[in-house]
Amino acid sequence: MTKIVQVGNIACGSDQLFLISGPCVIETEDVMLRTAEKLKEVSERMKVPVIYKSSFTKDNRSSVDFYQGPGLDEGLKVLARIKKDFGFPILTDIHYPSQAKPAAEVVDVLQIPAYLVMQTTLVTEAARTGAVINLKHAQFLAPDNMTKPAEKCVSVGNDKIILTERGYTFGYNDLVVDPRAFYHMRKTGYPVVFDITHSIRKYGIPSADPRGGNRDVMPTIARAGVAAGVDGVFIETHPDPSKALCDAASQLCVYDLEEFLKPLLDLHAVEVKHRQLAAETQSR
Numbered sequence: 001m002t003k004i005v006q007v008g009n010i011a012c013g014s015d016q017l018f019l020i021s022g023p024c025v026i027e028t029e030d031v032m033l034r035t036a037e038k039l040k041e042v043s044e045r046m047k048v049p050v051i052y053k054s055s056f057t058k059d060n061r062s063s064v065d066f067y068q069g070p071g072l073d074e075g076l077k078v079l080a081r082i083k084k085d086f087g088f089p090i091l092t093d094i095h096y097p098s099q100a101k102p103a104a105e106v107v108d109v110l111q112i113p114a115y116l117v118m119q120t121t122l123v124t125e126a127a128r129t130g131a132v133i134n135l136k137h138a139q140f141l142a143p144d145n146m147t148k149p150a151e152k153c154v155s156v157g158n159d160k161i162i163l164t165e166r167g168y169t170f171g172y173n174d175l176v177v178d179p180r181a182f183y184h185m186r187k188t189g190y191p192v193v194f195d196i197t198h199s200i201r202k203y204g205i206p207s208a209d210p211r212g213g214n215r216d217v218m219p220t221i222a223r224a225g226v227a228a229g230v231d232g233v234f235i236e237t238h239p240d241p242s243k244a245l246c247d248a249a250s251q252l253c254v255y256d257l258e259e260f261l262k263p264l265l266d267l268h269a270v271e272v273k274h275r276q277l278a279a280e281t282q283s284r
Contacts, residue, residue, distance in 0.1 A: 009089075022054060104126075196235050
C-alpha cells in the first residue's frame with residue numbers, strides 16, 4: 001500500500017493524480033506569474049492539485065555560459081510570492097547541503113536532483129529540515145535501488161518521501177523510460193511521480209536547440225506512465241517554451257496543458273478502478 005505524503009493540502013499517494021509544474025528555472029516576474037495564473041486556472045477547472053515547481057539555480061547546466069537562475073536569496077523571494085499570491089505548495093531543488101535549511105523555510109518540497117541522489121550529506125541535510133523530499137531517480141541507478149536514498153532520509157527521522165522517475169541514460173545522449181521502473185519504485189511504498197519533461201531530453205545538445213528534446217513523444221510516454229500507476233506527473237511549463245532560458249526544447253506550453261492532461265486523467269481513473277478491484281479480490 002502506498003504511503004500518503006501530505007504536501008500542503010495535497011495527499012500524494014491517494015487515488016487523485018497530482019501535478020508538479022512550473023518553469024524549469026526562475027526567470028522574469030512576468031514569466032513566473034503568467035505560468036502561475038494559468039496553472040491555477042487549469043487546477044481549479046480540472047480539479048487537479050498542483051505543486052508549483054521552479055529552480056532558483058540550475059547547477060548542472062552543460063556550459064558555464066548558460067543561464068543558471070537568480071540564485072538562492074532572490075529565487076526564494078519569488079517562490080514565496082507565488083506561494084502567497086496563488087496558494088500553491090512549492091517545490092524547488094537544492095544542490096548543496098547549506099541550501100537545505102533556508103530553502104525549507106519557504107518551500108514545501110525539497111527536490112534532490114537525479115545526479116546527486118546518492119550524496120549522503122545532501123540527502124540527510126535535506127531530510128533533517130522536515131520538508132517533504134522528492135528524490136529524483138538517478139539515470140544510472142536500478143529503480144529498486146531507490147530504497148537506498150530513501151533509507152537515508154528515514155535514518156534521520158523523515159519518511160515524507162516522493163520518488164520521481166526520469167529515465168535512464170546509457171552514455172549515448174539519450175534517455176529510455178522503462179515501465180518496469182514504475183513497478184519497482186511503487187514497491188517501495190512511497191508515492192511515485194513520472195517526470196515527463198526530463199525523460200525527453202537529449203543530452204549533449206543545448207536545451208535551446210529544438211533537437212535538445214523530443215516533445216513529440218510526450219503524450220505517448222505520459223500515457224504509458226499514468227497507465228502504469230504513477231501517483232503524479234511532473235511537467236515543466238512555460239508561456240513560450242521556445243524562449244525559455246532552460247529546457248526550452250522539452251517544456252510544455254502552459255496554454256496547452258489542459259488538453260495534454262485530459263487523456264491522462266481518463267487513464268488514471270481507469271487505472272484506479274482496476275487497482276481497487278484487484279485489492280478487493282485479494283482481500284476475499
